[in-house]
Amino acid sequence: xxxxxxxxxxxxxxxxxxxxxxxxxxxxxxxxxxxxGGLICSIGQIIFEICKLRGVEETNSYAIVSIMLIFFSAxxxxxxxxxxxxxxxxxxxLVPITGFANSIVSPAMEYKSExxxxxxxxxxxxxxxxxxxxxxxxxxIVGIIYLLLNTQYISLV
Numbered sequence: 461x462x463x464x465x466x467x468x469x470x471x472x473x474x475x476x477x478x479x480x481x482x483x484x485x486x487x488x489x490x491x492x493x494x495x496x497g498g499l500i501c502s503i504g505q506i507i508f509e510i511c512k513l514r515g516v517e518e519t520n521s522y523a524i525v526s527i528m529l530i531f532f533s534a535x536x537x538x539x540x541x542x543x544x545x546x547x548x549x550x551x552x553x554l555v556p557i558t559g560f561a562n563s564i565v566s567p568a569m570e571y572k573s574e575x576x577x578x579x580x581x582x583x584x585x586x587x588x589x590x591x592x593x594x595x596x597x598x599x600x601i602v603g604i605i606y607l608l609l610n611t612q613y614i615s616l617v
Contacts, residue, residue, distance in 0.1 A: 489550055492549050492550065492552060493549055493550045493552030493553075495552070496545065496549035496552040497553065497555060500529070500556045500558055501556060503532075504556070507525045507528050507529075508521050508524075508525045511524050511525070526557055529556065529557050529558055530557060530560070531561075532558070533557075533559075533561035533562050533565075534561045534562075534564075537562045537565040537566055537569070538565065538569065543562075546559075546562070560591070564584055564585065564588045567584055567585075567586050568583065568584040570583070571583035
């Protein structure tokens with residue numbers, strides 16, 4: 461029979477954790493995030509340039525780029541390809557708008573078996589919901605502050 465030596469101090473515990481924890485390849489992870497995130501942004505820029513060459517207005521081109529990147533991300537998520545890209549790229553695939561699309565499509569696919577209302581509809585925004593609520597709430601607060609500080613509207617008082 462063998463006995464496990466009890467951990468007597470925080471230093472002993474930290475040594476134990478350091479011995480058992482695998483080293484993280486930080487430089488490799490950063491490089492992968494950089495080049496894959498840059499590739500996603502380059503694809504967006506290529507779509508933008510194609511739109512401009514075809515005579516689409518600049519503001520509409522921005523919308524088209526966002527829509528197409530969201531579509532590609534959702535499509536690749538449905539094929540389980542985006543998750544594989546995410547394992548390699550880390551934050552490089554999650555920071556652009558593609559990560560937002562992935563965070564909505566993944567739970568929707570996972571909970572599809574529970575039905576369209578209680579499964580897809582309810583679980584689709586589990587990850588993205590707080591981001592949307594924070595974004596909308598903060599934009600309303602900033603808008604109100606801007607309205608109060610803008611000298612043009614203060615003259616109404």
